[in-house]
């Protein structure tokens with residue numbers, strides 16, 4: 001009798017495999033980083049083969065730590081960094097070029113060209129997305145136009161496209177020997193090629209992005225009782241297990257946080273920071289710079305939608321301070337450094353390294369630190385670094401409030417940066433809303449496990465999942481509203497200064 005569910009969480013900086021038991025508790029974890037490749041300013045690439053190898057290694061690691069065999073695992077769920085674009089050869093299983101990562105801005109001119117006719121919101125009605133470098137469609141068009149032989153191979157059906165979920169599922173279920181070529185609705189919804197209402201590839205968008213349909217994966221729900229394929233016997237699990245759950249990482253975190261009711265919201269503080277608000281069974285098109293996205297689609301049930309505020313740079317700014325400035329040796333040290341000063345000393349850091357995402361969508365913005373005086377020290381910079389994430393979240397929440405009259409009661413948080421107590425208190429202060437962190441903060445992996453567990457009957461229904469959710473810590477807002485307003489005004493001035501720097 002299988003006692004566990006396996007989740008593979010393939011993130012921007014690392015890959016994890018976590019095995020969960022029936023109470024939704026992690027039983028074993030294995031994690032490995034992969035290279036970030038920066039060939040030019042603004043370009044960010046991953047080696048998809050390296051990612052597949054890391055994923056295979058973490059599967060081995062988690063299985064051996066739990067002393068588990070394939071017979072112990074009821075199902076496999078996948079969750080992944082979204083939008084990152086992979087093309088590979090169906091015959092060899094090898095990538096045809098480096099993957100273009102979601103943060104990469106090389107398609108800026110292409111996006112400007114595509115929005116010349118109809119503006120940035122040209123495809124917002126169909127896709128819920130503004131025209132921006134973030135999404136996969138323009139990245140795929142760039143590849144088709146710049147990688148030698150790719151278009152011919154795609155037209156002949158030899159080159160396949162997928163986001164990381166597709167790439168991993170294809171390899172797990174057989175690779176060149178009949179691997180399943182699928183993607184779930186939450187991932188497909190980030191390509192700018194899928195129609196939000198029909199949940200199918202859209203012919204007009206395929207034409208605009210010049211994408212041959214035969215290279216695209218089949219779009220499936222976020223979980224499937226029939227499963228998309230079994231893990232191969234000679235693969236990293238060492239036996240056959242149904243692969244039957246799949247969601248983009250932010251959508252998986254909605255499941256992991258059990259946000260199943262319209263009005264519920266979670267914010268994940270990882271490399272970037274992504275707040276999603278459940279809006280029910282009908283897509284709400286934003287007028288304030290938020291994305292309309294799928295929350296999840298559980299098998300045959302109707303799809304649920306969400307509004308999303310995507311912030312490109314959050315934890316990665318802490319990493320930048322660690323790796324590029326050498327101010328700290330480990331990400332966790334940022335907290336004690338920030339606590340060495342009582343406030344930000346009027347220093348603000350706008351981390352527009354990849355332009356500014358929600359709610360601004362300005363690819364011409366660049367990173368800036370303002371307010372420096374001879375008084376400012378490392379502590380003030382550290383504070384400004386942490387506060388930048390909280391201010392960006394406030395901008396997103398304000399947009400949600402304006403878009404749909406949201407009256408948020410509590411914000412559920414997770415992700416690596418949610419371990420930072422100073423940030424969480426400041427976040428509650430700025431939003432004026434309690435912030436709550438659950439016992440299991442690996443909500444992304446947990447959400448993928450929940451999808452696979454619901455598909456296989458390991459968990460019966462969403463009530464089972466809700467019973468697993470438990471709060472570990474809550475932060476109450478303590479700041480005076482006049483202070484909140486003053487700080488927010490200063491932040492907005494800093495943002496103004498970052499706009500238009502890139503010409």
Ligand SMILES: Nc1ncnc2c1ncn2[C@@H]1O[C@H](COP(=O)(O)OP(=O)(O)O)[C@@H](O)[C@H]1O
Nearest residue numbers: 011013270271315316318331332415416417420
């Ligand atoms: N205590 C901390 N304070 C601030 N940032 C942190 C802390 N711990 C981790 N981080 C940041 O969180 C990020 C890792 O979070 P994680 O959820 O694992 O990210 P991802 O899934 O995007 O790879 C890193 O960017 C790291 O710098």
Ligand SMILES: O=P(O)(O)OC[C@H](O)CO
Nearest residue numbers: 011012081082270271272
């Ligand atoms: O890898 P993460 O957790 O920063 O998530 C990346 C997002 O999915 C990008 O849209």
